[in-house]
Amino acid sequence: MSGTTAVLCLCLVYGLMHQMEASVLNCIPRKTVTYSNGSIKTFMKPGSSNFSTLLVSEETDTLFVGARDAMFALDLNDISREIDSEDWFATRDRQLECIRRGKDKVDCRNYILLLHKINDTHLYVCGTNAFYPTCDYMVINRTDIHLQRKSEESRGRCPFEPTLKYASLLVDGAFYSATSNNFLGTEPIILRSLRNHLRTEFKASWLNEPSFVYMDIVQESESNPDGDDDKIYMFFTETAVEFEFYDKLLVSRIARVCKGDLGGKRTLQKRWTSFLKSSLLCSVPESNFQFNIVQDVFLLRKADWQESIFYGIFTQQWGRLDISAVCAFSMKTVQEVFTKGNYKGPVTVENSQIKWVVFRGEVPLPRPGACIDNFARNSGYNTSLDLPDKILQFVRDHPLMDKTVNSVGDRPVLLKRGSNYTRIVVDRITGLDKKTYDVLFVGTDNGYLHKALNCDGEMFIVEEIQLFQSPEPVQSLKLSSRKGFNSEY
Numbered sequence: 133m134s135g136t137t138a139v140l141c142l143c144l145v146y147g148l149m150h151q152m153e154a155s156v157l158n159c160i161p162r163k164t165v166t167y168s169n170g171s172i173k174t175f176m177k178p179g180s181s182n183f184s185t186l187l188v189s190e191e192t193d194t195l196f197v198g199a200r201d202a203m204f205a206l207d208l209n210d211i212s213r214e215i216d217s218e219d220w221f222a223t224r225d226r227q228l229e230c231i232r233r234g235k236d237k238v239d240c241r242n243y244i245l246l247l248h249k250i251n252d253t254h255l256y257v258c259g260t261n262a263f264y265p266t267c268d269y270m271v272i273n274r275t276d277i278h279l280q281r282k283s284e285e286s287r288g289r290c291p292f293e294p295t296l297k298y299a300s301l302l303v304d305g306a307f308y309s310a311t312s313n314n315f316l317g318t319e320p321i322i323l324r325s326l327r328n329h330l331r332t333e334f335k336a337s338w339l340n341e342p343s344f345v346y347m348d349i350v351q352e353s354e355s356n357p358d359g360d361d362d363k364i365y366m367f368f369t370e371t372a373v374e375f376e377f378y379d380k381l382l383v384s385r386i387a388r389v390c391k392g393d394l395g396g397k398r399t400l401q402k403r404w405t406s407f408l409k410s411s412l413l414c415s416v417p418e419s420n421f422q423f424n425i426v427q428d429v430f431l432l433r434k435a436d437w438q439e440s441i442f443y444g445i446f447t448q449q450w451g452r453l454d455i456s457a458v459c460a461f462s463m464k465t466v467q468e469v470f471t472k473g474n475y476k477g478p479v480t481v482e483n484s485q486i487k488w489v490v491f492r493g494e495v496p497l498p499r500p501g502a503c504i505d506n507f508a509r510n511s512g513y514n515t516s517l518d519l520p521d522k523i524l525q526f527v528r529d530h531p532l533m534d535k536t537v538n539s540v541g542d543r544p545v546l547l548k549r550g551s552n553y554t555r556i557v558v559d560r561i562t563g564l565d566k567k568t569y570d571v572l573f574v575g576t577d578n579g580y581l582h583k584a585l586n587c588d589g590e591m592f593i594v595e596e597i598q599l600f601q602s603p604e605p606v607q608s609l610k611l612s613s614r615k616g617f618n619s620e621y
């Protein structure tokens with residue numbers, strides 16, 4: 133792909149279900165589909181590049197795409213067909229200011245990184261806007277899309293830097309974002325905006341040089357006997373504070389907050405009172421393979437939320453860098469760690485060094501970091517604003533759980549040498565034998581898509597599809613339940 137007439141390549145992969153049923157039954161060995169013999173649709177536009185984000189609208193059969201300085205609406209049935217587009221540039225003054233502050237000219241553009249549906253007529257969109265992150269509303273009127281042009285500075289909602297990893301989610305009119313809050317990229321934040329603004333404390337024990345990869349909601353309030361709240365889960369890699377090590381040791385984390393959190397009244401005012409995190413363990417027990425860097429995650433939802441599974445792609449910080457692992461984490465395990473597990477706490481050892489160890493003291497009640505549930509309500513705490521300072525101080529100082537979230541079976545469900553996995557989506561299908569199968573679709577850094585499924589207890593790659601002619605990383609994968617699915621570099 134040539135640098136200047138950057139081409140976008142969006143691919144719709146064919147007749148998924150049929151193929152799948154056949155392969156489930158036979159457990160057929162790996163089949164490779166190359167770029168030329170696959171029936172892949174591509175969207176390209178001269179002058180357009182950096183197609184960073186996708187949003188599927190099944191109701192209107194539209195695929196929205198955020199790119200550099202522009203957004204596109206494509207026909208979901210044939211993504212090579214553009215329905216409409218809208219330019220969104222950083223002003224010349226903004227670009228000059230960005231360059232003056234020492235940033236590379238090519239990064240001083242408007243990279244549109246976030247696209248969220250608000251309702252049938254409005255999307256919420258955010259771009260880096262030459263290191264001046266900005267969000268706006270996009271109005272959809274049948275085949276016409278246009279920006280409302282009522283943009284405002286939106287730090288904490290969208291990265292300043294186009295290459296920085298981030299995660300976001302829009303639920304019930306509230307916008308959750310995990311990114312950096314400043315120009316230098318030194319202040320990480322998990323923010324809720326648009327409604328009931330709340331943010332994380334700026335403390336290394338909360339977030340320590342994190343690289344965010346994923347965020348999603350689990351509707352835990354559904355038929356919940358404890359009257360518990362829905363929770364937003366986020367995934368990131370960060371520098372560990374709890375291990376002593378001569379070098380920076382990275383750890384993968386799962387963190388969560390409660391949807392109904394309103395912050396504290398004095399302590400943790402406008403801050404999350406329910407931010408708790410734990411480490412994710414993805415390793416091969418009989419070897420010393422520790423997959424400590426999470427690259428992407430996908431939540432496979434089940435009818436009963438307790439049966440839902442997070443699938444994650446992991447790589448190693450040291451050792452064999454060309455091995456990727458896929459680990460699965462059950463909601464049950466996640467829930468157990470956060471609702472029953474011990475906390476870690478800091479203790480000062482010699483040379484006034486801080487060590488994080490399991491907290492053995494008395495934990496106040498209601499359980500710090502828990503959502504407002506029946507127990508809290510029965511104790512007279514109807515919102516987080518009612519919680520006593522003692523509880524809030526505890527959760528502020530003990531955001532890390534002692535127990536790790538271990539993967540299903542205590543090992544990866546898939547290990548792959550020679551491929552660096554970048555993105556994952558998972559579908560659950562019913563085979564002709566009436567059994568259900570989890571089918572993994574994993575994108576690689578050289579433009580391939582691997583389709584893997586469980587055959588007789590072992591996950592294996594049944595198909596490998598070359599998505600792009602040149603070896604470009606797969607940067608985004610979206611599942612469309614009716615159409616097969618889309619991917620992009």
Ligand SMILES: *[C@@H]1O[C@H](CO)[C@@H](O)[C@H](O)[C@H]1NC(C)=O
Pocket residue numbers: 250251252253254269
């Ligand atoms: C959709 O959301 C926009 C932006 O919040 C709002 O102005 C508009 O009234 C909403 N439309 C409907 C039909 O709810």
Ligand SMILES: *[C@@H]1O[C@H](CO)[C@@H](O)[C@H](O)[C@H]1NC(C)=O
Pocket residue numbers: 135138181182243294295
């Ligand atoms: C934008 O695309 C160009 C060309 O593919 C690539 O070199 C550059 O790294 C991309 N920038 C970002 C911020 O993704």
